[in-house]
Amino acid sequence: MSKIVEIITGQDRYRRSGLPLLIGSGEQAAIRLPDGPPACAWLAESDGFLYLQPEQGVQLFHNRRLATGSVWLKSGDQTRIGDTLLTWTIEGDLVEVRISDADSAEPHIDAPRPPVTPPAAPLPRVESTPVAGKKPGRFSLYLLVPLLVLLCTAAFFLLSAKRIVVTVEPQPDKLQMQGFPPAIHLGDTFLVSGRTYTLTATRPGYQPLHVTLDNLQRDNRFSFQLAKLPGTIRLRTEPEQGVLIRVDDQEIGRTPLAPFPLPAGGHTLAASAPGYLPLQEKITVQGMGREETLSLRLQPNSARVTLHSDPSGARVAEDDQVLGTTPLTIRLAAGTHRLRFSLPAYTDASLQLEVAAGRDMEPDPVQLAPAPALIHLKSDPAGASVVVNGELRGATPLDLRLAGGTTHHLLVRKEGYQARQLEKSWPPGTEEAVRIRLAPLYGTLFLSTDPVGATLYVDGKKQAGPATGRLRLTTTSHVLEVRAPGYEPVRRQVRPETGSVQKIVIRLHKKGETGQAVTAHQAGVSKGMVSFAPVLVRMGASRREPGRRANEQERTVRITRPFALAARLVSNGEFRRFQPEHRSGSVGGHSLDLDNQPVVKVSWQQAAAYCNWLSRQEGLPPFYRREGDRLVAIHPFTTGYRLPSEAEWSYAARKAGRHERAKYPWPGKFPPRTKAGNFGDESARALLPVVIRGYNDGQPVTSPVTAFAKNPAGLYDMGGNVSQWCQDWYTPYTAMTRQDQASDSMGPASGTHHVVRGASWRDATMTSLRLSYRGYSKKPADDIGFRVARYLK
Numbered sequence: 001m002s003k004i005v006e007i008i009t010g011q012d013r014y015r016r017s018g019l020p021l022l023i024g025s026g027e028q029a030a031i032r033l034p035d036g037p038p039a040c041a042w043l044a045e046s047d048g049f050l051y052l053q054p055e056q057g058v059q060l061f062h063n064r065r066l067a068t069g070s071v072w073l074k075s076g077d078q079t080r081i082g083d084t085l086l087t088w089t090i091e092g093d094l095v096e097v098r099i100s101d102a103d104s105a106e107p108h109i110d111a112p113r114p115p116v117t118p119p120a121a122p123l124p125r126v127e128s129t130p131v132a133g134k135k136p137g138r139f140s141l142y143l144l145v146p147l148l149v150l151l152c153t154a155a156f157f158l159l160s161a162k163r164i165v166v167t168v169e170p171q172p173d174k175l176q177m178q179g180f181p182p183a184i185h186l187g188d189t190f191l192v193s194g195r196t197y198t199l200t201a202t203r204p205g206y207q208p209l210h211v212t213l214d215n216l217q218r219d220n221r222f223s224f225q226l227a228k229l230p231g232t233i234r235l236r237t238e239p240e241q242g243v244l245i246r247v248d249d250q251e252i253g254r255t256p257l258a259p260f261p262l263p264a265g266g267h268t269l270a271a272s273a274p275g276y277l278p279l280q281e282k283i284t285v286q287g288m289g290r291e292e293t294l295s296l297r298l299q300p301n302s303a304r305v306t307l308h309s310d311p312s313g314a315r316v317a318e319d320d321q322v323l324g325t326t327p328l329t330i331r332l333a334a335g336t337h338r339l340r341f342s343l344p345a346y347t348d349a350s351l352q353l354e355v356a357a358g359r360d361m362e363p364d365p366v367q368l369a370p371a372p373a374l375i376h377l378k379s380d381p382a383g384a385s386v387v388v389n390g391e392l393r394g395a396t397p398l399d400l401r402l403a404g405g406t407t408h409h410l411l412v413r414k415e416g417y418q419a420r421q422l423e424k425s426w427p428p429g430t431e432e433a434v435r436i437r438l439a440p441l442y443g444t445l446f447l448s449t450d451p452v453g454a455t456l457y458v459d460g461k462k463q464a465g466p467a468t469g470r471l472r473l474t475t476t477s478h479v480l481e482v483r484a485p486g487y488e489p490v491r492r493q494v495r496p497e498t499g500s501v502q503k504i505v506i507r508l509h510k511k512g513e514t515g516q517a518v519t520a521h522q523a524g525v526s527k528g529m530v531s532f533a534p535v536l537v538r539m540g541a542s543r544r545e546p547g548r549r550a551n552e553q554e555r556t557v558r559i560t561r562p563f564a565l566a567a568r569l570v571s572n573g574e575f576r577r578f579q580p581e582h583r584s585g586s587v588g589g590h591s592l593d594l595d596n597q598p599v600v601k602v603s604w605q606q607a608a609a610y611c612n613w614l615s616r617q618e619g620l621p622p623f624y625r626r627e628g629d630r631l632v633a634i635h636p637f638t639t640g641y642r643l644p645s646e647a648e649w650s651y652a653a654r655k656a657g658r659h660e661r662a663k664y665p666w667p668g669k670f671p672p673r674t675k676a677g678n679f680g681d682e683s684a685r686a687l688l689p690v691v692i693r694g695y696n697d698g699q700p701v702t703s704p705v706t707a708f709a710k711n712p713a714g715l716y717d718m719g720g721n722v723s724q725w726c727q728d729w730y731t732p733y734t735a736m737t738r739q740d741q742a743s744d745s746m747g748p749a750s751g752t753h754h755v756v757r758g759a760s761w762r763d764a765t766m767t768s769l770r771l772s773y774r775g776y777s778k779k780p781a782d783d784i785g786f787r788v789a790r791y792l793k
Helices: 136-158 570-580 604-617 648-656
Strands: 004-009 011-015 021-024 040-045 049-054 071-073 078-081 084-091 094-101 160-167 173-181 183-186 189-192 197-202 209-213 221-224 231-238 246-247 250-254 261-262 265-272 280-286 292-299 302-307 313-316 322-323 329-334 337-340 348-354 373-380 385-389 389-397 396-401 407-413 418-424 432-439 442-450 453-459 468-472 476-482 489-496 499-509 529-532 537-539 557-560 562-568 624-627 629-633 721-727 754-757 774-777 790-793
Touching: 011 570, 040 197, 040 489, 040 754, 078 754, 160 173, 160 197, 173 183, 197 221, 209 221, 265 292, 265 774, 280 292, 302 348, 337 407, 373 407, 385 396, 389 396, 418 432, 453 468, 476 499, 489 499, 529 648, 537 648, 557 648, 562 648, 604 624, 604 629, 648 721, 648 754
Parallel strands: 004 094, 160 221, 231 292, 373 432, 442 499
Antiparallel strands: 004 011, 021 040, 040 049, 049 071, 078 084, 084 094, 160 189, 173 197, 183 189, 197 209, 231 261, 246 250, 246 265, 265 280, 302 329, 313 322, 313 337, 337 348, 373 396, 385 389, 385 407, 407 418, 442 468, 453 476, 476 489, 529 562, 537 557, 562 790, 624 629, 721 754, 754 774
8 A cells, every 4th residue: 555645734734645755845846845945855665665865966954964865764753954844753654744944843852862860879880990801992893893794785785786877868957766775876877776766857947757667677778858848828919809829720719818838849820810811830839938929910811902993083882882982092802803983974884803912903094984875766667777887786766875975887778778877976875866767779670461461460559550561669579460361360579679670571371371471581681690602611720830739730621501600799788688687797897797798608508599599589490409408409400590610710710801811810920019809908917917018909808899890701809809609519620530621510419618719808828819729618708708600591
């Protein structure tokens, strides 16, 4: 059973157990003294006996004798440390130690006693002569024997002691080994004869080392490391309050914080607060009981933003929160912000900012445009398309929002009516109703009927007088119906054209007769067609020709049927009679969609469909039939409108009206010296990567279909403006596949791409501007259009 130590100080009593116990004035002492060193001595036990082990450098008097090492402790002993006296009472396993002031304590039993009264009878007198039988010098033997015993004991201890080497880092101020028999300390070496000892090491700023060494053997070596005492951290933060502190993922609390302990060594400190960027730092605590001050400055999770507008004074808001008026300097949190600027009589503007924490910014002033003018536009008749500044905006009646204070160009057009243009500026924020009256366009028809006295109905309305005669109709689609008693009625759809005269002959069949009514059409008059006789066409280019490509092998094609080509390209206005919703678009702010510009962005199939539609309009048999989702030529070929064959196009562009085949659309060499056509020129430098240096035709994109002179065959834009779809499927016509002397060739029976011939407003190189250049495509483009052709018989 372990000893129970009861400590008595004045009226106070308390108990301790678990030897050894430290005696001193320090906080670690189990037996607390009122003064003196923090650590004075150790109370320990060995084989059931108690002993005191004084700390090095401490003067300890045991029973009034200076203790230089461990001393055995028995009941009634007194130990003095400085001005404090410890009186020991040992009864079994209970040890009582009474702590008192040494100057006021009771005399110890070993203190000098008062004189004793001798007995009345005198003692026998002791002779001074030598006693018979005793030898001189016997007293010396009594001193010699204990000395010899002590020397033998020491010799035995030295011979039987075990050498223990103890290394402690860092070097302690005090190093002791307590046990029984007491150990002899020589530097870092202890000589011991027992088996169990307690090693004690102390150093200021470090945790005391107390370790029990059991079963000690000879020449044991031990190494120990003293642990530093914790340090105290005093934390200062900016901001001062509300910063959450975490150390090694353990929450410490929110500032302000009282000083708190941390073990010596490295730690990870994290700080976070609303509106600030999180902070994480590696810190090293020195420990050793010292207090350290650590300062943390959190960076705001925002930035200072200065805003301007032109004009100034605009209100700035984010969502529903008004931030102020420009010029304005505010602090915005890091992240994406969408700000709205508003000012009376101006259109609201928005600004998106990506704000980075700590990075002040001052974006360019926000430009506020004058508020738009609201125009309520109507036309007479309604349904007219409205183009504003080259952009189609819809059909009348139409509400337009136009920038105030700026001149706008309005184009109002409707099929069958003369287009109206309006250039006007409206003040910002105004509202106005505008009404535009469109004048109808008329075309002339000469109608001959058989029988002559037939009755004519136009769009279901009966016309006065005989059907035969001159008709003046608007240039929209009309349905003519001719009736006569005893005859089958005939219906025809016609579309008069301004500036042209159509001659229509309708013969009615008597009821019961077979056959169909015949419509006579003079293509050369109504459509500006140019006719060509059968001819032998030499295609391709010589191998020696500069710029020649491999697909320009020379070959010969015989055209056996007379044919006609339209003198000009199909325009937007003409194509929209077939597909009113079609738009050719724009390039770089330049419109491609005006009525007199060539239609572009049409596929080969759309061009073929237009030809069939035109054939129906003029009473001609269609050239194409539908096969699945595409149109193919009808065999044998009819006289309906179609796309030119490549041979027809090549002859009309290069040889017709000339003595020799032409190389370019202009006479002479490359580049052109005069305005010979619409090519990639200086006016298109901002739109094209390559232009003809020094050449300026004044047309950056497509030009009107009759803007440049005809070629010798009487055709417009056979080289320039837009490239043109041909009837033929594309094939390279290599030396192995070409067919000389082919008759009425329209290319291969099938393919992936169709032939495209002629240069466009995008072309500016010697290769692409040559008339023998062969292109191909399967998709619409903004520089590909078409013209129509047909066999005359």
